[in-house]
Amino acid sequence: xxxxxxxxxxxxxxxxxxxxxxxxxxxxxxxxxxxxxxxxxxxxxxxxxxxxxxxxxxxxxxxxxxxxxxxxxxxxxxxxxxxxxxxxxxxxxxxxxxxxxxxxxxxxxxxxxxxxxxxxxxxxxxxxxxxxxxxxxxxxxxxxxxxxxxxxxxxxxxxxxxxxxxxxxxxxxxxxxxxxxxxxxxxxxxxxxxxxxxxxxxxxxxxxxxxxxxxxxxxxxxxxxxxxxxxxxxxxxxxxxxxxxxxxxxxxxxxxxxxxxxxxxxxxxxxxxxxxxxxxxxxxxxxxxxxxxxxxxxxxxxxxxxxxxxxxxxxxxxxxxxxxxxxxxxxxxxxxxxxxxxxxxxxxxxxxxxxxxxxxxxxxxxxxxxxxxxxxxxxxxxxxxxxxxxxxx
Ligand code: C5P
Numbered sequence: 550x551x552x553x554x555x556x557x558x559x560x561x562x563x564x565x566x567x568x569x570x571x572x573x574x575x576x577x578x579x580x581x582x583x584x585x586x587x588x589x590x591x592x593x594x595x596x597x598x599x600x601x602x603x604x605x606x607x608x609x610x611x612x613x614x615x616x617x618x619x620x621x622x623x624x625x626x627x628x629x630x631x632x633x634x635x636x637x638x639x640x641x642x643x644x645x646x647x648x649x650x651x652x653x654x655x656x657x658x659x660x661x662x663x664x665x666x667x668x669x670x671x672x673x674x675x676x677x678x679x680x681x682x683x684x685x686x687x688x689x690x691x692x693x694x695x696x697x698x699x700x701x702x703x704x705x706x707x708x709x710x711x712x713x714x715x716x717x718x719x720x721x722x723x724x725x726x727x728x729x730x731x732x733x734x735x736x737x738x739x740x741x742x743x744x745x746x747x748x749x750x751x752x753x754x755x756x757x758x759x760x761x762x763x764x765x766x767x768x769x770x771x772x773x774x775x776x777x778x779x780x781x782x783x784x785x786x787x788x789x790x791x792x793x794x795x796x797x798x799x800x801x802x803x804x805x806x807x808x809x810x811x812x813x814x815x816x817x818x819x820x821x822x823x824x825x826x827x828x829x830x831x832x833x834x835x836x837x838x839x840x841x842x843x844x845x846x847x848x849x850x851x852x853x854x855x856x857x858x859x860x861x862x863x864x865x866x867x868x869x870x871x872x873x874x875x876x877x878x879x880x881x882x883x884x885x886x887x888x889x890x891x892x893x894x895x896x897x898x899x900x901x902x903x904x905x906x907x908x909x910x911x912x913x914x915x916x917x918x919x920x921x922x923x924x925x926x927x928x929x930x931x932x933x934x935x936x937x938x939x940x941x942x
Contacts, residue, residue, distance in 0.1 A: 550590075551624065551631035551644065552580020554694045555660035555703040559625050560585065562706050563593045564830070566713065573827055574599075574606060574615060576644040576875040578631060599643040603626050605886050612643060616651040621716040624648075626660035626703050628683050629671055630929070635683075636674035653682045654716035663699030684719055689780065703892060708780045711922075715762035721933065722764035722765035728807040729757045729767060730800065732775030734793045738821035738838065739829045748815030750775035755925035761785050763929060768807065770799045793817055793843035800846050804854065809932065811861040812847040819843060848881045855882030859936060861928070874907055884935060887928060906931050910938070 550559045556577075566573050575590040576599045587598035599606040599615075607614040609684060624631060624644070631645060635657075640646035648655065657678065665671060666688060675685055687704030731753015735743040750771060757769040761782035769776070770788045788803070790796045793816050805808060819840040834941060847862050854860070862883045864874035867890070874888035888905040906914040914931065916924055 550575065550581040550585075550865065551578045551626060551628040552582075552584055553626045553628045553660050554584060555626040556581050556584040558703055558706065560589055560593060562603055562625055562709055563590060565706060565761045567593060567595075569710065569714075571713075574619065576600070576606075576615075576642075576647060578628075578642045578644055580628065580630070602640065602643050602646050604643055612647040612650050616653075618650065621654050621656060621713050622648060622651050623656040623658070623709070623716070625656075625658045625709060627657045627769055628659075629661050629665045629668070630658070632659060632671060632674045636677045654719065654883035656709070656712050656716050657683055657685045658704050658712075659685065659688050660703035661688070661694060661701055662693060663697065663701045666701055684712065684716060686783070705780050708782075711758070711762060712723065717766050719762065721763040722760060722929075725760075725765045725809065726807040726812045727757075727765045727767045728770065728800065729753055729758045729760065730770045730796060730805055730810075730812050730816075731757065732772035733815040734772045734817045734843075734880050735751050735791050735818060736793065736795055736817045736843075737791070737824050739825040739827065741828050744817055744821060744840075746817065747814050748772075751921045752925070753811075753813035753927065754778045755815055755921045756928065757785050759922075759925040759929050760811075762904060765809075765935075768803045770796055770814070771801070775814075780907065793820065793846070797844050797846050797849075800850065804850060804858070809859045809861070809936075810847075810850060810854075811928075811932075812850075813863050814846075815865070816846060817843060818845075845881075847883075851880075851882035859884050859932065861885045861887070861932060864888045871905055871907065871913075874905065878907060884931060885928075887924075908935055910935070917931055 550556050562591045563573055568579050572687040573594045574596050575594050577587060580602060582600060590598050605611045617733045635648050640649050688701045690700045691702045692698055693701045732750025733746045733748040735745045737743040753771060753775055757767050761767045761784035767785045769785050772791060776787045788798050788799050820843050822839040851860055860883045862877060862881055864877050864886050866873045870888045870890050874886045878886045899941050902915045916927060
């Protein structure tokens with residue numbers, strides 16, 4: 550931690566990391582101790598905090614021992630001063646000294662006034678650190694302690710927990726471009742009402758985040774509400790659409806440049822034959838509205854690119870889950886299908902069901918009930934495993 554007002558947020562981050570089973574050694578710059586007391590961090594981490602270059606929280610030559618011990622070094626918050634000391638190699642505190650004797654993954658979360666963040670020296674220091682492989686996240690825009698608004702706020706704690714846990718595999722999917730669809734489509738029949746389904750979009754969002762944290766460049770084409778679950782990773786380009794036709798166009802606009810497509814969107818198979826320009830009133834509508842078929846985006850992608858791109862589909866079924874999903878794998882020319890049982894209280898928005906991963910080599914994996922974040926992790930593990938044996942991509 551270095552000395553900025555955002556230092557108080559590091560206590561929440563530390564607590565979250567400890568609750569998730571991580572062992573954390575805190576190093577603070579002298580500046581950080583002016584904002585928050587080491588006692589707080591000692592209590593939360595169960596370890597003595599190191600500050601000066603002469604402090605030895607891990608015994609003699611602590612900076613070297615720490616360098617060997619830690620699996621990740623995270624600098625939260627990072628001020629203009631620590632960025633500079635890290636970039637030019639001026640270790641005047643235990644933190645920058647440890648950075649210089651550390652060879653593992655480094656995550657940095659800057660927080661400072663926008664003018665300092667935009668200063669050419671800061672820009673140059675960040676560029677330098679990035680070329681050394683340092684992962685820099687944020688700052689994000691918003692209200693600042695000075696009363697100003699701008700790019701300077703520390704990125705949120707949930708994001709940092711994930712960035713730290715993923716720091717070691719941030720290059721796993723580098724040079725890979727991924728297209729992900731997520732959330733439901735809305736097929737409007739008047740300006741204020743639409744035909745849709747209860748998919749929350751969380752699965753597509755988590756799959757996009759997971760791919761980005763592993764180093765992929767991600768295009769995330771999502772229906773309404775599909776990007777609302779947290780701070781998007783900077784590697785993600787969100788493309789917001791409303792209905793299936795727009796999703797179709799966005800997918801075909803971007804697919805050429807991508808290696809992998811994961812289709813997690815709950816696309817409406819039908820749309821009302823027409824859309825009224827004004828809100829419809831009860832009396833003006835006949836009981837029966839004609840519906841017409843929407844194109845099957847994934848199926849069309851499979852027909853055109855099935856032999857050249859790695860395609861992952863989802864199958865939400867109310868019965869014969871595995872059999873139906875296997876037919877879909879075949880018909881849409883997919884490499885992997887994630888099959889879920891859905892019903893009145895299952896599937897969409899819930900995590901109390903077992904998903905099945907079925908691949909085109911005959912592999913079968915049934916997942917225990919888990920969060921969407923956890924299943925996104927397992928789905929990407931599986932994709933990467935299958936890519937290694939498939940040289941088409
Ligand atoms: O055939 P079914 O709709 O069950 O297939 C589900 C899979 O196909 C999902 O991956 C979904 O994203 C995709 N899909 C699509 N376009 C549609 C319908 C489904 O891309 N119109």
